[in-house]
Amino acid sequence: MDKLIELKGIKKVYKVGKVEVHALRGIDLTVRKGEYIAIMGPSGSGKSTLMNIIGCLDTPTEGVYHLEGVPVHEMNDSQLAEIRNKKIGFVFQTFNLLPRANALHNVELPLIYAGVPASRRKKIAEHALEIVGLKDRKHHRPSELSGGQRQRVAIARALVNRPSLLLADEPTGNLDSKAGEEVMKIFEELYENGNTIILVTHEKYIADHARRIVHIRDGRIIDDTGVAS
């Protein structure tokens, strides 16, 4: 199987005044295409830090990161932006939708930055909204949607550029269990359609949706169930 992600010796050190915070202390992780991974670990263990590095929102202090064989750790700001735009779909705990824009426009946004013309953009975005079951809500603003609906809009936005990798940092963290289950059902479908998914969660029952679970503590991987078959 193809290696999608290869992390070697990833370290992240934050300097707060004179204190050094070692958020990641050397992570080695290989992810193959089509995997569904859950990352678990106590608060402050470095899950979000790792996700941000995988998602190219942040850069490691040390270590090597290859995405589809390309050395991401050597890239400049504008190349990273392009990776975020084309290769990665990121779903956040707090949705992070533009409050003044309607659902359709929010979903269109990555396509705008990819330079897709308006008419095609609209078609693709509408299709993505259809996948998450919100076709009839495309003109609603985030404030006019429930939490679960907002997160589904965010998932549609993450999907719209057909990324190689879908990242979700506690996607159900702000949702009640019913809305959470709906979101997880969408991830399940996406996984079955061949998408690669990595999600962070505190909840065992959420993590059980994944096919592989990686445990982190103090910036280190302490347990990895490994690739199933």
Added chain:
Amino acid sequence: MKWLGAFITFWENFKIAFKSLAANKMRTSLTTLGIVIGVLTIVSVASIISGLNKGFAEQISNIGSNVLYINKYPWIIMDDWYKYKNRPDITLREASFIREHSKYAEAVAPTSGRRSIVKYKDKILEDIRVVGIVYEEKDVENFEIDEGRFFSPIEVSRKRSVAIIGYEIKERLFEDDDPIGKKILIGGQKFVVVGVRSKRGNIFGQSLDIDVYVPLGTLYSKFGHRRSVGIQVKVKDPSLMEEASEELRFWMRVARALKPTEPDNFSINRQETLLKTYRDLTRGLYTAAFGIGALSLIVGGIGIMNIMLVSVTERKREIGIRKAIGAKRSTIVLQFLIESSMLCGVGGLIAVILSFIVSMLIDKLTPFPATVPLWSVVGGVIFSSLIGVFFGLYPAAKASKLDPVESLRYE
């Protein structure tokens, strides 16, 4: 594809900027106030000066560029008036002397004026300028006749009681009657109207069409010799104005038998002198207006910068989101630059609209004609947009450098 992508990015950012400004209408309009005042000052003054220029061009066209004027006083007195007070009057005899001797002169026409009452039947016009002219007048200035005819040489030399009236005099005294051949009273003396001068328009709110013209000799014989004449000398070759002026000066000094040590006791005026003074004057006005305008543009620009900085802080999370889904630094810079230049451009546009109103008011309420020149409209909007780009640079750069992770955490 690359260009299409760039265009799409630009256009989408344009829409984003428009929406964000429209969402804060009050803030937008207050912020642009400094820009509005700056551009308004510059465009208004430009419109006044452009109006003045037009009026002045008309005025100047009445004063031939190839005519020298020998007068008792200089047209523009920069120092003390009393220095000129004891100068002797310029006389008809001196005019004849010039006509006889000058080699540069093509035509010499003395003129003189006084104020008088003009009557026709029961209609009375008070304080009207009565100008005495000679037959050569039509050679030294553009003297067009609307109805009737100009004086004949005989009428001038025989000092006949004939008159040519300005266009407005005709309208006021005769209304729909035919004035030609009618008798009017000038200062109680009978004159026959032989012509109506073509309409000339206004200069600085003063009509040029309320003068009455009579032969100079007639003016003298009926109303006395007390006044100084002005001698108008048309120069044959316009490229030799300087030489002609020197020659006239020489002959005037000869006519007056001035000793070499004595200063001139007359003045030789010309269009160029007026033009130069006028240019100095308007240059001063322009400088002042640009000073005030530039100052308020800078103040306005700093206001824009300030509000853009506030906006960057307020929208930290939005910037984080945009970067997280693939907006490059350059795209964020573009977004904020478009926004700040649009903000200023709106200010410029408001100012241009206001300046049309201002110039209309100036035109209506003051003697100054004012027209808004096109270049100031286009320039006003473009220039203020550039101000927006300039003062938007720092906030835009700041926005683009925000760290996406940190911005996303911002509440």
